[in-house]
Amino acid sequence: MTQKMIDQAKAVMRKNDRGLYTVPTQGLYPFQWNWDSALSALGFAHFDEPRAWTEIETLFAHQWEDGMLPHIIFHQPDDGYFPGPDVWATGRAVPTTGITQPPVAGFAVRRIFDRARDKALAVEKARALLPQIHAWHQWFFANRDPQGTGLVAIIHPWESGRDNSVDWDAAFERVPTEGVEPFTRRDTSHANPEHRPTDEQYKRYIWLVQKFRSLGWDNSKLHDASPFQIVDPGFNAILMRSCADLADLAESLGETQIADQSRAMADKGIAAMETLWSDAHGQYLCFDRSIGALVDSPSIGGILAAFAPIPQARARAISERIKVLAESCTYLVPSHDPTAPEFDALRYWRGPIWLIVNYMISDGLEFAGQTAVADRINRDCLRLIEQGGFAEYYGPIGAEPCGGDTFTWTAAMVIEILS
Numbered sequence: 500m501t502q503k504m505i506d507q508a509k510a511v512m513r514k515n516d517r518g519l520y521t522v523p524t525q526g527l528y529p530f531q532w533n534w535d536s537a538l539s540a541l542g543f544a545h546f547d548e549p550r551a552w553t554e555i556e557t558l559f560a561h562q563w564e565d566g567m568l569p570h571i572i573f574h575q576p577d578d579g580y581f582p583g584p585d586v587w588a589t590g591r592a593v594p595t596t597g598i599t600q601p602p603v604a605g606f607a608v609r610r611i612f613d614r615a616r617d618k619a620l621a622v623e624k625a626r627a628l629l630p631q632i633h634a635w636h637q638w639f640f641a642n643r644d645p646q647g648t649g650l651v652a653i654i655h656p657w658e659s660g661r662d663n664s665v666d667w668d669a670a671f672e673r674v675p676t677e678g679v680e681p682f683t684r685r686d687t688s689h690a691n692p693e694h695r696p697t698d699e700q701y702k703r704y705i706w707l708v709q710k711f712r713s714l715g716w717d718n719s720k721l722h723d724a725s726p727f728q729i730v731d732p733g734f735n736a737i738l739m740r741s742c743a744d745l746a747d748l749a750e751s752l753g754e755t756q757i758a759d760q761s762r763a764m765a766d767k768g769i770a771a772m773e774t775l776w777s778d779a780h781g782q783y784l785c786f787d788r789s790i791g792a793l794v795d796s797p798s799i800g801g802i803l804a805a806f807a808p809i810p811q812a813r814a815r816a817i818s819e820r821i822k823v824l825a826e827s828c829t830y831l832v833p834s835h836d837p838t839a840p841e842f843d844a845l846r847y848w849r850g851p852i853w854l855i856v857n858y859m860i861s862d863g864l865e866f867a868g869q870t871a872v873a874d875r876i877n878r879d880c881l882r883l884i885e886q887g888g889f890a891e892y893y894g895p896i897g898a899e900p901c902g903g904d905t906f907t908w909t910a911a912m913v914i915e916i917l918s
């Protein structure tokens with residue numbers, strides 16, 4: 500059973516392999532996505548280490564001069580996706596978007612390095628990637644934390660990777676829709692519209708893209724100009740974990756300056772995460788920087804925070820919080836609290852389970868000694884695969900496979916869990 504599932508997962512990854520990068524799934528997402536690639540590389544590393552390194556190298560080959568790593572790289576034209584390169588208009592030779600995604604590459608590179616069978620290759624590749632990843636981390640603090648709080652803001656929901664989370668609803672009320680150029684969505688022709696973000700949300704996604712485009716994609720201006728500035732605990736936890744991992748990696752490679760700077764960013768950020776903790780919810784919450792208030796939305800972002808080396812007591816509380824969630828669903832971990840009125844079991848990030856998020860939560864909880872909950876999450880991942888194949892996401896009550904099928908990072912996570 501185990502070997503059969505690993506073989507099936509490898510076949511999914513091979514199917515979506517375009518040589519130098521993978522697509523998340525054929526049709527719906529025909530380009531290279533940032534955090535998909537970093538997490539998918541973990542899967543490749545189990546059966547083809549050179550290919551794993553290539554995935555991350557390709558990503559960083561398209562890093563912007565200021566350090567930003569874009570969220571999509573449009574390697575080849577494809578009309579099946581909206582918004583394409585013409586809408587972003589970032590003016591790059593190989594087109595990319597102008598926003599970023601959760602910085603999980605630092606974590607992935609350290610893990611692939613630690614497990615490498617080909618140590619010489621790993622040292623060569625990690626040494627080259629180290630300054631690039633570090634530059635990206637520094638870019639975040641320079642551009643997305645102008646007040647030096649230790650935490651960074653996202654300026655577009657797509658940056659979080661949790662596109663239509665309930666977390667953004669209130670802030671999205673402040674994003675206008677006037678002046679949005681007419682467009683035709685393509686996602687709804689590949690996937691069930693009932694399981695996707697709404698048209699109203701898409702208009703606001705595009706308004707923000709047009710706004711940033713009008714500012715020439717100058718990252719020194721975008722944060723302050725954006726009506727959407729959210730400090731997401733999940734996103735920041737990924738950044739802090741990657742900074743901490745990069746510090747360890749840099750240390751083992753003798754790069755003391757990168758090690759010290761990375762450690763300082765991680766320590767400051769983890770201390771600042773305390774400002775996002777909610778005793779009432781037993782988890783972290785988003786902070787809406789535009790209005791200076793916490794967002795009262797019990798989503799998975801505040802649970803994903805367990806991926807960072809947070810204090811033991813917080814990890815224990817998150818473990819308890821997950822046990823409470825388990826009382827209202829069949830599978831863990833739903834992307835929104837099933838007892839909350841906004842919960843929508845099959846609509847993208849408003850309820851469904853995503854294996855990559857499960858993997859990161861489980862990894863953090865295991866490190867914190869919360870092994871029972873970590874194991875339960877991993878078991879649920881495998882049950883979902885057995886029921887529904889390698890889908891993009893799953894219903895937390897009925898295990899319905901949703902979104903795109905034969906999904907790369909879902910397959911990669913299965914290889915990670917089973918290997």
Ligand code: 9YW
Binds near residue numbers: 532659
């Ligand atoms: C979109 C590729 C991406 C993920 C995101 C997910 C979705 C794309 O798919 O966004 O057009 O909405 O939300 O996390 O990286 O798998």
